[in-house]
Amino acid sequence: MGALSSKFKLGAGHEQIETKPRDTPHHKILFGGRGSPLAMDVTKFSPELQDYLFNQSLFQCKTKEEYISRGFYSCVDYPELPDHVYYEGYFHSQTTNSAVSSINPRDGSPFQKPAAPSSIRGFCIAFRDKNRGRLETIANAIRDIDVTSIMPKPTPIDPSSTAHLTSEEVRLHRNRYERETKDIDYNRSAITAIAKLFTDGELVVGDLAVQVHFGQGVQGDDLGWHYDAINSLFHLAVSIHGKRDLMSMIGDTPDPRDRSVNVDHLNSGDVYLSSPYLFMHAVAYPEQSWQQRTIAVQARFLFTPEMYEEVSRMDLKVREKVAECVAEAIRDGFHYPSLEEVKQTERLLEVGQ
Numbered sequence: 001m002g003a004l005s006s007k008f009k010l011g012a013g014h015e016q017i018e019t020k021p022r023d024t025p026h027h028k029i030l031f032g033g034r035g036s037p038l039a040m041d042v043t044k045f046s047p048e049l050q051d052y053l054f055n056q057s058l059f060q061c062k063t064k065e066e067y068i069s070r071g072f073y074s075c076v077d078y079p080e081l082p083d084h085v086y087y088e089g090y091f092h093s094q095t096t097n098s099a100v101s102s103i104n105p106r107d108g109s110p111f112q113k114p115a116a117p118s119s120i121r122g123f124c125i126a127f128r129d130k131n132r133g134r135l136e137t138i139a140n141a142i143r144d145i146d147v148t149s150i151m152p153k154p155t156p157i158d159p160s161s162t163a164h165l166t167s168e169e170v171r172l173h174r175n176r177y178e179r180e181t182k183d184i185d186y187n188r189s190a191i192t193a194i195a196k197l198f199t200d201g202e203l204v205v206g207d208l209a210v211q212v213h214f215g216q217g218v219q220g221d222d223l224g225w226h227y228d229a230i231n232s233l234f235h236l237a238v239s240i241h242g243k244r245d246l247m248s249m250i251g252d253t254p255d256p257r258d259r260s261v262n263v264d265h266l267n268s269g270d271v272y273l274s275s276p277y278l279f280m281h282a283v284a285y286p287e288q289s290w291q292q293r294t295i296a297v298q299a300r301f302l303f304t305p306e307m308y309e310e311v312s313r314m315d316l317k318v319r320e321k322v323a324e325c326v327a328e329a330i331r332d333g334f335h336y337p338s339l340e341e342v343k344q345t346e347r348l349l350e351v352g353q
Contacts, residue, residue: 021247021263027331030250032279033259034227035316036323038250039331041273042264049339050269054241056117058089058210059295071114072212077224083216084285088209091116092302093124094202095349103303105209108229110305116208122345124205124299126337127236129345134329138234139198141325147187150317154180187318193310194322197301198234205236206302213244213294217287223247224283228276230312231301234326235277239270242294246272249280266296273330278323 029037053059061067064074064087072089092100092113104111115121128135157173165173197203218224225247228235237246244266251258264272285294301307314322337345 021261024246024248024250024262024264025252027333029327029331030252030279031254031258032248032250032275033256034278034319035254035256036275036278036320037254037327038275038278038323039327040248040264041330041333043271043336044269045271045336046339047269049337049342050240052339052342053119053123053238054268054295056119058117058120059212059240061087061212062290067212072210078218078222081216081218081222084218085213085215087212091120091208091210093121093206093208093299094302095121095125100302101304102207103305103308105207105231105300108305108308113207113302116210118346118349119342120208120210120297121349122342123238123337124208124236125202125349126341126345127334128202128204130335130337130341134332134334135198135204138325138329139195141328142191142195142198142322145191145318145321145325147184147191147318150321151184151187151315152180154184183315186313187315190311190314191318191322193307194233197307197311203302204234205299207231207300209298209300211294211296211298213242213285214288214290214292218283218285225249225280226282227278227280228300229308230277231303231308232277232298233275233323234301235274236299237266237272238297238299239266239268240295240297241268242288242292243267243286244294244296245284247282247284248276271336273334275323275326275330 024040024042026040026042029039032038058070061070061072067074067087067089070089071091072087075086075088077086078084090105090111090113092102093116094100097115099112099114102111102113103109116124154177156177157170246264246266248262248264249259250262251260264270266272288294
């Protein structure tokens with residue numbers, strides 16, 4: 001499931017949505033249920049890199065005890081499917097081998113996140129390094145957003161015009177002016193914070209949720225439709241093993257009536273980059289044995305509780321402008337690391353130990 005998200009079923013209000021999925025369009029601007037623009041970049045890395053990542057010991061656990069000992073949690077997101085098995089582990093992709101302060105992706109509480117295996121960190125670090133220019137472009141575009149042109153402009157009360165107003169009307173006017181001024185200041189601060197996420201430190205794809213699914217399949221009415229939290233404004237998902245279908249409720253125009261179920265059939269070695277914070281989605285899993293298990297790494301912004309609080313209350317119109325900056329960059333495409341680049345990054349991690 002998505003970080004800090006709640007699962008729900010499609011119900012009232014979705015009767016007119018086309019339920020037969022179409023293949024998701026890639027490298028174009030789309031729109032989600034929240035009305036903000038988004039894009040989807042999907043690619044596949046080499047079978048050699050897929051094998052290299054899959055053969056790490058973290059992905060070879062067999063028993064519940066092994067998963068728990070490696071930092072996984074047994075999750076029950078589909079109580080109506082008692083034979084569906086779901087483990088999820090939380091890690092970071094920074095260069096340090098030590099745990100870092102972050103948030104629990106399930107409930108947002110403070111959480112000390114351990115380092116992921118060097119191969120996964122190598123993949124994420126190499127991704128950041130290969131895309132520094134693109135990430136800087138996103139940050140600059142976000143910094144250029146003029147909040148005052150989007151939000152209501154605060155109008156101070158003119159003392160010469162208060163003679164015909166009651167004291168209560170004057171008080172309400174001043175309160176509105178102060179509130180609107182604070183809103184603009186807050187959104188300016190949020191924009192600055194989000195821009196820094198793309199360029200400062202190792203926060204981009206720094207928070208990793210490793211998900212393992214097998215057993216009873218998840219299909220149809222059992223799908224858990226949800227939005228991710230804002231740390232998935234820029235979200236990289238890596239398919240380590242197995243199959244799953246990403247079902248996305250998106251459309252080609254901002255019109256909320258223009259939404260349909262889109263599908264990406266994701267297999268071992270597939271990678272997608274998008275903003276699942278902005279569109280309702282669900283993941284379907286086939287019935288499969290442990291040998292066929294689905295393993296995926298969901299990489300999001302690494303937030304502390306303070307960061308999450310700072311950026312999560314953006315005004316809707318400001319959020320749409322931020323989403324536009326991210327969507328345009330994803331539409332234009334990103335670079336993904338090769339096996340040799342991952343190994344080279346791992347060697348640098350070893351030297352830095």
